Amino acid sequence: DVKVTQSSRYLVKRTGEKVFLECVQDMDHENMFWYRQDPGLGLRLIYFSYDVKMKEKGDIPEGYSVSREKKERFSLILESASTNQTSMYLCASSLFPRPRTDTQYFGPGTRLTVL
Amino acid sequence: KQEVTQIPAALSVPEGENLVLNCSFTDSAIYNLQWFRQDPGKGLTSLLLIQSSQREQTSGRLNASLDKSSGRSTLYIAASQPGDSATYLCAVTSNTGKLIFGQGTTLQVKP
Secondary structure, eight states: OOOEEESOSEEEEOTTOOEEEEEEESSOOSEEEEEEEETTTEEEEEEEESSTTOOEEOSOOTTEEEEEEETTEEEEEESSOOGGGOEEEEEEEESSOTTOOOOOEEOOOEEEEEO | OOOEEEEOSEEEEETTOOEEEEEEESOOOEEEEEEEEEOTTSOEEEEEEEETTOSEEEETTEEEEEETTTTEEEEEEOSOOGGGOEEEEEEEEETTSOEEEOOOEEEEEEO
16 A cells, blocks of 8 residues: 655644655655645645656745655745645655656645644 | 536535535546545545546445536445545646645535
8 A cells, every 4th residue: 555654743833933844655656746725725736746856836836845855755845934834734646757647645634833 | 727616515414325426627638537535634535536538437335427528527425324424525637737626525424
């Protein structure tokens, strides 16, 4: 079974802090994704990566950056956390390189609260 | 711009009922359509994936159909159980390879 893990289930940070959310997948997947999920807005894509050291902006990249130094690990970085970044963050991975697509496998999510 | 809509937003049924969840999308140029399940406070679990060339997929008590030309998909759940209570999300993979989600239908199955 594919396993996608996220470093924290719950995280509380202060405004202005630098925040790192880590995601690791154990199935040698090519693609990794970061989403945020908010009531009434659904899931929105922040960033994705189709290869090591490669990243592409999703629909809402402002205020975020990412890092993919190794194939299995994809990090989401909030350079200076703000209260409007309080959300559930979900990481996902999938196998096939673009433009083919396959099921995305999701991690359990990190509930981030910015005070 | 692709938009995905799910109706209804919430549904409550007694145990044992068969039910249908609806999903519509505005752009028929999709690679595939997926149905996910999300339990409260948890991540998403993929239930069924229908490729754009397929009409339906089945897994156990679940059956998903796809009519690409009309931009519609349905998820049929047979003989519903309390354990089926969750939020069900529909998502299409666009021609750019991105998943675009609907806002989900929250299902409650009462014993």
